[in-house]
Each structure stands twice: as C-alpha cells, then as structure tokens.
Amino acid sequence: MTEPTASPxxxxxxxxxVGGTGRLPMSDLRDLCASVGFGAVRTYIxxxxxxxxxxxxxxxxxxVLEDALREYAGKPVGALIRTPGELARVRDANPFAGAVPSRVGVTFLDAPPxxxxxxxxAGATGEQIALGAREIYVHYPDxxxxxxxRLPPSAGRATTRNMNTVTRLAALAAEAS
Structure with missing residues (x-):
C-alpha cells in the first residue's frame, strides 16, 4: 500500500x-503546522x-490544525480550509472585479450562505453584497x-479577507501545487 501524496x-x-485579540505570531503558527506533520508551510501577513x-x-x-490550535491557545480557534483550485475560483468569481481590491471583502464560510x-x-450604507459558493462578497465603497x-451570523465558522489577500493566497497556493 502506498502512502498518499501530500496535497496543498x-x-x-x-x-x-484582529483588534488586539487572538494573538498568534506567524512564526508560532508555522512551527505548530510543522509539528503536526504539515509540509512546505508558509504564512502570509x-x-x-x-x-x-x-x-x-x-x-x-x-x-488536526484546530486540535493543535486549541492546545496552543487554550481555547477553540476555528479554521477554514480551501484547496488552491477553490481559492482561485473565489478570486476569479469576484463580482466586484472593477472595485479597489482592498475594498472588497470575502467572508469565507463552512457552507453555502x-x-x-x-x-x-444590518447597517448597510452603500455596501454591495453578493453570494458565492461558500463565500459572501462585500464591496465597501468607503x-x-x-x-x-453587519452580516447575519453564519451557522459555522466564518472569517473575512480582502481581495488583495485572497489574490496573494491563491498565488502562494498555486506555487505549492
């Protein structure tokens, strides 16, 4: 029986x-990922x-990652996992491609919105919202x-990144493929 190959x-x-809470130095995150057997570990911002x-x-x-993070932080830390292809599709499906990338947020979810x-x-003052497969895109003109x-609460994990970050992560993930 052959051992499975590593996937990115x-x-x-x-x-x-975020806002001074949940401090996790990226060097600690890299070390933690390596300690659980992940390879080619790279962090971004x-x-x-x-x-x-x-x-x-x-x-x-x-x-595996959430278990290690819980042990490190002493409390649950959620993680959303995407493949390089999934992240590239999120980037490519941006319905606000003409907007300044730092003003487009992508809220990643466990399940379809x-x-x-x-x-x-609630509280919208000109923002535009569009739904993706397991994401919510928001254009923040200001x-x-x-x-x-305030987006309605999701049933599971949720975290937001701007389109600059999504684009860079998609490129890093493609390099790891």
Missing amino acids: FVALLCAVN ASGNVVFTARLGADGART ETDTAERA GMGRSRL
Whole structure:
C-alpha cells in the first residue's frame, strides 16, 4: 500500500490578530503546522493565513490544525480550509472585479450562505453584497474600517479577507501545487 501524496491547502484562521485579540505570531503558527506533520508551510501577513501540504484531506487537515490550535491557545480557534483550485475560483468569481481590491471583502464560510443573507444584513450604507459558493462578497465603497455593515451570523465558522489577500493566497497556493 502506498502512502498518499501530500496535497496543498490554505487555512484561514478565525479571529486571529484582529483588534488586539487572538494573538498568534506567524512564526508560532508555522512551527505548530510543522509539528503536526504539515509540509512546505508558509504564512502570509499576521492575520492567520497559512499555506501548507498535508497527506490528509481538507477535513482531516482542519481537524488536526484546530486540535493543535486549541492546545496552543487554550481555547477553540476555528479554521477554514480551501484547496488552491477553490481559492482561485473565489478570486476569479469576484463580482466586484472593477472595485479597489482592498475594498472588497470575502467572508469565507463552512457552507453555502443563506439566500436571504443580503436582505438580513444590518447597517448597510452603500455596501454591495453578493453570494458565492461558500463565500459572501462585500464591496465597501468607503472602506471596511468605516463600514457599520453587519452580516447575519453564519451557522459555522466564518472569517473575512480582502481581495488583495485572497489574490496573494491563491498565488502562494498555486506555487505549492
């Protein structure tokens, strides 16, 4: 029986290094990923983005990573896992491709967003919302930091990255393939 080959993945951690909470130095994240057997580990900016290879499927990699993060942090830390192809599709499906990339946010979800997500959002003042496969795209014409938009809570894990980050992670993931 042959051992499975390592596949590349991107992990997007939830609530890491946001607003002074959830501090996780990226060097610690790289070390943690290596310690659980992930290979070719690379992090990107200090918001909990890590590209790696694993001999597990996406669900297995998420479980191993979340277990290690729980032990490290002393509390649950959620992670969303995407393959290089999935991340490239998120980038390519951007419905606001003409907008400034730093003003387009992608909220990654465990499951497809509910069809009434845009209608249930609160505090919108010009933001545009579009639904993806397991993502919610938001164009923030005045910037994310000024927005009062609140998306309805998701049933599972959720974390947001701007389109600049999504594009860079897609490129790093493609290099790992």
